[in-house]
Amino acid sequence: MMARPALFAALAVLVTAPAASETAWADTLVDNVQGQTIGADGHVERFKAMVFDDAGVVKSLIHEGEKTPKKGFQYRIDGKGRIMLPGMIDAHVHVMGTGFAALTLDLSDTKSLSEALAKIADYAKAHPDRPWLLGGGWNQERWNLGRFPTAAELDAVVADRPVWLERADGHANWANSAALKAGAVTAATQAPAGGEIIRLADGTPAGVLVDNARPLIEKLVPPPTARDYDTAFALAQQDFYRRGLTAVADMGATMEDWQTFRRAGDANTLYVRIMVYGAGIDNTIRIGGPGPTPWLYADRLRLNGIKLLLDGALGSRGAWLKAPYHDRPETRGLPNFTQTQLGNLMSRAAMDNYQIAVHAIGDEANAVLLGAMEDLSQTYKGDRRWRIEHAQVIDAPDWPVAARVAKSVGLIASMQPIHQTSDRLMAEARLGPERLAGAYAWATAKANGASLAFGSDTPVERADPWAGFAAAISRIDENGQPAGGWQPQERVTRETALAAYTADAAYAGFAEKRFGRLAPGLRADFIFVDTDPMTATPSAIRQTKVLETWVGGGKVWDAATPEGGTQSAAPAPKR
Ligand SMILES: [Zn+2]
Numbered sequence: 001m002m003a004r005p006a007l008f009a010a011l012a013v014l015v016t017a018p019a020a021s022e023t024a025w026a027d028t029l030v031d032n033v034q035g036q037t038i039g040a041d042g043h044v045e046r047f048k049a050m051v052f053d054d055a056g057v058v059k060s061l062i063h064e065g066e067k068t069p070k071k072g073f074q075y076r077i078d079g080k081g082r083i084m085l086p087g088m089i090d091a092h093v094h095v096m097g098t099g100f101a102a103l104t105l106d107l108s109d110t111k112s113l114s115e116a117l118a119k120i121a122d123y124a125k126a127h128p129d130r131p132w133l134l135g136g137g138w139n140q141e142r143w144n145l146g147r148f149p150t151a152a153e154l155d156a157v158v159a160d161r162p163v164w165l166e167r168a169d170g171h172a173n174w175a176n177s178a179a180l181k182a183g184a185v186t187a188a189t190q191a192p193a194g195g196e197i198i199r200l201a202d203g204t205p206a207g208v209l210v211d212n213a214r215p216l217i218e219k220l221v222p223p224p225t226a227r228d229y230d231t232a233f234a235l236a237q238q239d240f241y242r243r244g245l246t247a248v249a250d251m252g253a254t255m256e257d258w259q260t261f262r263r264a265g266d267a268n269t270l271y272v273r274i275m276v277y278g279a280g281i282d283n284t285i286r287i288g289g290p291g292p293t294p295w296l297y298a299d300r301l302r303l304n305g306i307k308l309l310l311d312g313a314l315g316s317r318g319a320w321l322k323a324p325y326h327d328r329p330e331t332r333g334l335p336n337f338t339q340t341q342l343g344n345l346m347s348r349a350a351m352d353n354y355q356i357a358v359h360a361i362g363d364e365a366n367a368v369l370l371g372a373m374e375d376l377s378q379t380y381k382g383d384r385r386w387r388i389e390h391a392q393v394i395d396a397p398d399w400p401v402a403a404r405v406a407k408s409v410g411l412i413a414s415m416q417p418i419h420q421t422s423d424r425l426m427a428e429a430r431l432g433p434e435r436l437a438g439a440y441a442w443a444t445a446k447a448n449g450a451s452l453a454f455g456s457d458t459p460v461e462r463a464d465p466w467a468g469f470a471a472a473i474s475r476i477d478e479n480g481q482p483a484g485g486w487q488p489q490e491r492v493t494r495e496t497a498l499a500a501y502t503a504d505a506a507y508a509g510f511a512e513k514r515f516g517r518l519a520p521g522l523r524a525d526f527i528f529v530d531t532d533p534m535t536a537t538p539s540a541i542r543q544t545k546v547l548e549t550w551v552g553g554g555k556v557w558d559a560a561t562p563e564g565g566t567q568s569a570a571p572a573p574k575r
Helices: 006-011 095-103 113-126 151-155 177-182 226-242 255-266 280-288 339-351 363-376 396-408 417-431 442-447 465-474 494-500 503-507 538-542 562-567
Strands: 028-038 044-052 058-062 075-078 083-086 088-093 133-138 163-167 172-175 195-199 205-211 245-253 273-279 301-309 355-360 386-390 411-415 451-454 526-529 546-551 554-558
Touching: 028 058, 028 494, 028 503, 088 451, 088 503, 095 226, 095 245, 095 255, 113 133, 113 151, 113 163, 151 172, 151 177, 151 205, 163 177, 172 177, 226 245, 226 255, 226 546, 226 554, 245 255, 245 280, 245 301, 245 355, 245 503, 245 546, 255 273, 255 280, 255 301, 273 280, 280 301, 280 339, 301 339, 339 355, 339 363, 355 363, 363 386, 363 396, 396 411, 411 442, 417 465, 442 451, 451 465, 451 494, 451 503, 465 494, 465 538, 494 503
Parallel strands: 028 075, 028 083, 088 245, 133 163, 245 273, 273 301, 301 355, 355 386, 386 411, 411 451
Antiparallel strands: 028 044, 044 058, 083 526, 163 172, 172 205, 195 205, 526 546, 546 554
């Protein structure tokens, strides 16, 4: 008999007599639910109860008009008429980036210098053993300060150790005197080319270092320890399951990231399933050796493949476009690889049967990538499911190439609906009117045979599947803009959105026989929510509250007892 988490036992009613029937001792019945999942045929399937076994695997769904078993199970969970869905899957996250962002101090919501200083003081008090205090998000414009903040102001709240805080734009850092001293930045220090040391009237450093002056101190920040990784990982994982995510695809893992996931798995504190893509060839091969790893810890962890970064982002004009930027005609962005280099890297990965996931944002990047995929599909045949991460701008002539790749080896369009609403005005400025039709073109990608997998790109955006779901079906942002939706022909149906956040996100990671739907033989990963995404308005879906999150038949989150929820262990996997 496996150990059950404390909360599980508290909520479930122990049923006494096991009976010899299709249900067996130690099974769990979840009944009285409004259940919805993507079914085997790709359409929404509704059910009123579910039975899972003591390994956390679904045995049966009970539909309307079918009889709910009255006995033969050990536990019964009363769903209380709530909406039950499969656990959400985020197909594009940065697990450790999310964790480290949560671990450092965020000043982005502060409205004055004094508010920021108070927050810094609290943070210092809460973290007495951190040798350096790190964070960012400050902006003196938002504080109406009219000048940069100073080291002396920081010293007044933290003087015992270095404080190093990045400005919201990532181009300047604010240091206290301990940090200046650590970096030996004095009145005599010359700023390196492309950098600036802000100084007081007498020439002493005032506390802010700009651009290329920042490494003077940045290089002294101690690298995170294994314990820091573990703490950050726990925070990322909490962020996921509280939002109803039971699985994620981690895009660009290093060996340190992988070792962190392994430590969590070994300690049985790995709750959320992670489909890992190594950062480039070297990391992928260091982690996986001659090929993808097996599924580990009862389907909680696997190295699936490799993540390559072909171009940059639209916002910073790093995305690789076919024609110049509308708002900066002297550039069309920059690729990280030539077409030949990209093909060579993809070929190396494909040879070892690693799944390939390539970040491509601009229309030229997508054209080059699709061309490379089509070429390689002559050599590397079969079910490859090559992934385009973001696929943000695709030029009309490239859709037929996408369709051919989709047909021959399988094509995944791993897209982030929330980017469309966040980026709308920026994308219009960068691309001009003509290229917008191929931007964030979810419906067209699907129509050309690509399988959609939706995600958030956290920590770039919050790991919130409900905001993404709302954007996916409306193309309207949280302020209701624009009326009628932006390029509304690219909306998807609710069913498509649910699939892209569950079954198809699992398919995108070769996990569809393990999780992503609620069906016999698949893991019992499910959530209770207060809003029905199949009928509610987009703005109501955006506000969805996740009431409980269960992974492999064990409860990992309960909104009613948040502290207990985070402490309860997942059941020890049997297989
Ligand atoms: Zn990303």
